[in-house]
Amino acid sequence: MPTSPIITIFIVEDNALYGELLEYRLAQNPDHQIRRFTTAQDCLACLHEKPDLITLDYSLPDGSGDQVLRLIKDRLPEVAVIVISGQEDVRTAIGLLHQGAYDYLVKDEETLDRLWNSVGNWRKQLLLRRENQRLREQIGQQYDSERAILGESPQIKQLFTLIDKAARANISVSISGETGTGKELVAKAIHFRSERRNAPFVAVNVAAIPSELLESELFGHEKGAFTGALNRRIGRFEEANRGTLFLDEISEMELSLQAKLLRVLQEREVVRVGGNARIPFDARLVVATHRDLNQRVKEGRFREDLYYRLLGLPIELPPLRDRGHDILLLANSFLQAFCRQNNMTACTLSAAAQSRLLQYHFPGNVRELKAVVELAAVLAESDVIQPQDLSLRGERPGSAPPELPGPEADESLRSQTAAIVQRYLWLYQGNIMEVAARLQIGKSTIYRMVQKREVELPSSSS
Numbered sequence: 001m002p003t004s005p006i007i008t009i010f011i012v013e014d015n016a017l018y019g020e021l022l023e024y025r026l027a028q029n030p031d032h033q034i035r036r037f038t039t040a041q042d043c044l045a046c047l048h049e050k051p052d053l054i055t056l057d058y059s060l061p062d063g064s065g066d067q068v069l070r071l072i073k074d075r076l077p078e079v080a081v082i083v084i085s086g087q088e089d090v091r092t093a094i095g096l097l098h099q100g101a102y103d104y105l106v107k108d109e110e111t112l113d114r115l116w117n118s119v120g121n122w123r124k125q126l127l128l129r130r131e132n133q134r135l136r137e138q139i140g141q142q143y144d145s146e147r148a149i150l151g152e153s154p155q156i157k158q159l160f161t162l163i164d165k166a167a168r169a170n171i172s173v174s175i176s177g178e179t180g181t182g183k184e185l186v187a188k189a190i191h192f193r194s195e196r197r198n199a200p201f202v203a204v205n206v207a208a209i210p211s212e213l214l215e216s217e218l219f220g221h222e223k224g225a226f227t228g229a230l231n232r233r234i235g236r237f238e239e240a241n242r243g244t245l246f247l248d249e250i251s252e253m254e255l256s257l258q259a260k261l262l263r264v265l266q267e268r269e270v271v272r273v274g275g276n277a278r279i280p281f282d283a284r285l286v287v288a289t290h291r292d293l294n295q296r297v298k299e300g301r302f303r304e305d306l307y308y309r310l311l312g313l314p315i316e317l318p319p320l321r322d323r324g325h326d327i328l329l330l331a332n333s334f335l336q337a338f339c340r341q342n343n344m345t346a347c348t349l350s351a352a353a354q355s356r357l358l359q360y361h362f363p364g365n366v367r368e369l370k371a372v373v374e375l376a377a378v379l380a381e382s383d384v385i386q387p388q389d390l391s392l393r394g395e396r397p398g399s400a401p402p403e404l405p406g407p408e409a410d411e412s413l414r415s416q417t418a419a420i421v422q423r424y425l426w427l428y429q430g431n432i433m434e435v436a437a438r439l440q441i442g443k444s445t446i447y448r449m450v451q452k453r454e455v456e457l458p459s460s461s462s
């Protein structure tokens with residue numbers, strides 16, 4: 001069964017004593033967050049808080065039950081309204097149920113128990129609905145994740161093998177790789193291929209959450225645990241129970257929280273902030289970082305004991321620039337999808353645009369490639385994308401690298417080499433070390449070519 005949800009209940013009752021009785025009974029479930037109102041107006045003014053359930057006294061001083069019910073349902077069609085009335089009138093009851101009330105209770109000595117049962121039944125239905133919705137989303141994601149990781153390079157084939165191994169074993173996984181290389185995609189693929197696939201995949205970006213809130217985000221908190229903790233909140237560990245918890249940018253976690261995380265992992269139990277109960281959890285941890293975690297340990301910024309606990313099966317994602325022809329495979333797939341989604345004629349990449357993509361260094365990796373080809377599809381004058389349509393980082397859209405000589409040009413090896421080196425110098429902003437590494441030639445060869453004026457350093461390089 002999924003985790004019990006925290007639900008917000010509004011009690012609308014003008015009789016203060018009776019309202020208190022209702023609250024007392026419903027508050028016996030600590031997952032009920034209750035607010036009480038004595039007039040319809042006050043309740044209506046707070047509907048933006050989106051309560052999950054409202055108990056509504058039929059005879060309020062400022063509105064009859066059916067009017068108030070209509071106003072509530074107009075604004076919040078999803079909310080469950082239980083009408084509580086002093087009169088036993090079957091026709092009124094039927095009318096209210098037709099109008100969308102969830103239940104109709106008459107005030108007598110059994111009302112509190114009947115209310116308790118009614119809310120209990122509604123909770124069960126809610127849980128089933130949410131579970132149903134989650135499973136549907138999950139199936140969609142599973143389907144996506146099976147097709148999502150594209151690539152045929154040896155590095156990506158090796159990655160598929162590791163994903164399968166990770167999916168079969170129940171161990172922690174640590175994924176490293178530059179930004180945009182697909183770390184979250186890999187974490188999802190592991191989850192959806194593992195036996196945990198029917199339980200939740202929960203992702204938390206450690207760097208995106210202010211450090212003072214991260215502890216309660218991960219472990220949850222009890223009502224009143226700190227200023228602003230108005231309600232009890234279930235943490236991400238509990239949410240991911242029986243599934244996978246993906247902690248992205250783990251290297252950014254503060255040392256004090258690292259110590260708490262280590263304890264949680266050792267004891268396989270969480271304690272909500274401000275609480276005492278030890279809540280066991282069973283979630284597989286997958287962590288990711290774009291930094292060298294080992295280096296962070298050496299610098300004293302990441303705990304060594306936590307590092308070893310999280311390391312598990314390490315998976316390193318290669319940067320896109322090292323995946324050879326996968327660049328074009330991905331580019332074409334992104335282009336096709338984009339044109340289809342936007343009802344555009346299918347775009348293709350000209351040979352020159354392809355070669356430009358193959359030579360670019362893609363600091364933002366696959367994410368950048370996707371953005372670049374999508375923008376190119378929009379900018380292109382025709383359905384064939386040209387090099388000048390590709391806005392690569394650090395360049396103005398429209399500026400293009402020096403072209404390689406065509407077949408009619410001087411074909412001596414020396415001039416061909418010079419043209420290639422010139423193009424790479426342009427692509428890597430005159431970084432001779434980088435160009436030498438990429439082309440696998442000595443840097444002294446490049447310096448010699450510069451000296452002999454066979455090539456020129458781009459004006460922006462120093």
Ligand SMILES: Nc1ncnc2c1ncn2[C@@H]1O[C@H](COP(=O)(O)OP(=O)(O)OP(=O)(O)O)[C@@H](O)[C@H]1O
Pocket residue numbers: 148149150151177178179180181182183184185186248290330366367370
């Ligand atoms: N091999 C791939 N095939 C298809 N799409 C990919 C591939 N790798 C990454 N993507 C896409 O690239 C984008 C970035 O991927 P993802 O968010 O997984 O990267 P990341 O490494 O987790 O990034 P960050 O370090 O910024 O968190 C997503 O849209 C993802 O679907």
